[in-house]
Amino acid sequence: MQISVVIATFNEEESLPELKDWIVKVMNANNFTYEVIFIDDGSKDKSWSIISEFSKTNPNIKGIKFRRNYGKSAALNRGFAAAEGDVVITMDADLQDSPDEIPELYRMVAEQGYDLVSGWKKKRYDPISKTIPTKLYNAATRKMTGTQLHDMNCGLKSYRKDVIKSVEVYGEMHRYIPAIAKWAGFTKIGEKVVEHRKRSYGYSKFGIERFINGFLDLLSITFISKFGKKPMHLFGSLGTLLFMIGFGIAAWLVFAKFYFLQYNMTDRPLFYLSLLSMMMGTTLFVSGFLGELMVRNSSTRNEYHIQETLGIDESKLD
Numbered sequence: 001m002q003i004s005v006v007i008a009t010f011n012e013e014e015s016l017p018e019l020k021d022w023i024v025k026v027m028n029a030n031n032f033t034y035e036v037i038f039i040d041d042g043s044k045d046k047s048w049s050i051i052s053e054f055s056k057t058n059p060n061i062k063g064i065k066f067r068r069n070y071g072k073s074a075a076l077n078r079g080f081a082a083a084e085g086d087v088v089i090t091m092d093a094d095l096q097d098s099p100d101e102i103p104e105l106y107r108m109v110a111e112q113g114y115d116l117v118s119g120w121k122k123k124r125y126d127p128i129s130k131t132i133p134t135k136l137y138n139a140a141t142r143k144m145t146g147t148q149l150h151d152m153n154c155g156l157k158s159y160r161k162d163v164i165k166s167v168e169v170y171g172e173m174h175r176y177i178p179a180i181a182k183w184a185g186f187t188k189i190g191e192k193v194v195e196h197r198k199r200s201y202g203y204s205k206f207g208i209e210r211f212i213n214g215f216l217d218l219l220s221i222t223f224i225s226k227f228g229k230k231p232m233h234l235f236g237s238l239g240t241l242l243f244m245i246g247f248g249i250a251a252w253l254v255f256a257k258f259y260f261l262q263y264n265m266t267d268r269p270l271f272y273l274s275l276l277s278m279m280m281g282t283t284l285f286v287s288g289f290l291g292e293l294m295v296r297n298s299s300t301r302n303e304y305h306i307q308e309t310l311g312i313d314e315s316k317l318d
Contacts, residue, residue, distance in 0.1 A: 003027070003034040003106055004085030008075030009093035013045040020054050020061065022099045027060075030103050037062045037312070038093075039079045042069030048308070055310040062311035066304060073174040074304050080164040082312045086110065088164050092155040098195045105158035108190055115163050115186035118149050118178055119156035121196035145179035149191055152178060156194050160186070235287045243281030249274035 005023060009016065020036070027034045038051045040063065054061040064078050076090065087109045091097040101119065108117045141152045153175045167180045178189055249270050257264075306317060 001033045001035060001085045002087065002110070003032050003102070004083035004088045005034065005036045005102070006039070006076060006079035006083055006088060006090045007036065007093050008039050008041055008072045008079065008090075009043065009047055009051075010041045010069060011043045011045045011047065012093040013043070013047045013050055015093060015095045016047060016050045016054075019093060019095055019099070023102070024058065024060075026099045026102050032103075032106070035060050035062055035083075035085060035311075037064065037079050037082055039063070039075035040065040041071065041075045042066045052310060059311060063309065064306060064312060064317070065308045067307045068305070070304050071172060073169045073172050076174050076177075077169045078304060078306070078317055080169065081316050083161070083164065086161050088159045088161060090155060090157050090159075096197050097156040098197060101156060101192070101194045105156070105192065108192065109158050109160050112190075113188060114158075114190040115160050115188045116178055116181050117158045117190045117192055118151065119154040119194035120149070120151040120191050121154055122150070122193050123196060141176070141179070145176070145182070147179045147182055147189065149178055149189070151191075152176070154194070162186075231287075235284045239281045239283070239285030239287070241281070242277050242284065246274045246277030246279075246281060249277065 007019070016038075023036055026032075038047075038054075038061070040048045040051060048063070048065050051061070051063040051065075055063060062082070064075075064082065066074070066078075079090075080088065087106050089102055089105055091099070097119070105117055105119075108114050138150060138152055142148055157177070159177075159181075163181050163184075163186050166184055166186070167177060169177060169180075173180065182189060253268065253271055253274065306314075309317075
């Protein structure tokens with residue numbers, strides 16, 4: 001199979017029929033072998049019923065329904081697990097991503113050898129309350145991750161199959177898949193200017209909390225990339241440094257106490273600074289040990305309750 005299109009959807013019942021027809025038209029025009037995997041992320045509208053009807057008339061349309069809303073990263077995580085295509089393309093369900101971009105995104109991976117190609121919505125139709133935070137977010141992300149993409153959060157991306165089977169997406173880390181892929185060794189990352197269309201139906205799910213959460217996730221992913229498998233290297237080093245500083249101050253105070261007989265070390269601010277430094281150092285050192293123990297245990301962060309599937313090999317979702 002050449003292409004898997006993975007689409008996370010949440011309360012987008014109005015846009016789904018047009019999106020499906022458009023994707024199928026593009027696939028047929030280019031003679032692609034394909035599948036389209038819709039992940040219903042706990043929608044409260046008729047999204048799943050519509051996807052079910054798609055699947056009845058077209059076996060290439062598949063679906064996964066969550067019992068509740070987990071977020072876009074969770075939807076992509078399960079969609080990636082189920083995908084069988086040599087190239088996996090993600091797009092949003094709100095019709096702001098154009099399926100006409102699919103052929104070129106596919107060719108850039110399949111023929112030009114890119115591991116990942118990210119869309120860049122150079123001309124946007126979003127309100128200023130969304131565009132300004134997005135620009136700030138992208139600038140900070142480029143600086144902290146070293147991944148030189150103009151539009152890291154664009155939902156329209158294409159991946160070599162090896163990439164999506166190798167990286168782990170959880171929490172809200174879907175924003176940072178290019179950075180995660182780069183740190184995993186997939187370094188040929190490209191960018192393509194894509195069309196950004198005005199929303200035709202529904203309303204945007206973007207809120208200021210997504211910008212705040214995005215910044216916190218950026219700090220998390222930067223830490224995880226460097227110390228996720230070796231937390232003792234960070235906490236142990238900082239803990240040892242602080243403890244030695246505190247111990248050195250304490251040693252000086254003891255020496256001064258005996259050398260200058262009138263010296264009352266407990267009246268000195270340095271005495272309390274020494275105690276604080278040693279206590280913080282010990283705490284960080286122990287945190288490093290606990291982190292090492294946690295890293296060595298299996299994680300359950302990607303366990304999602306799936307209510308129903310359509311045309312999916314469920315063994316891939318285990």
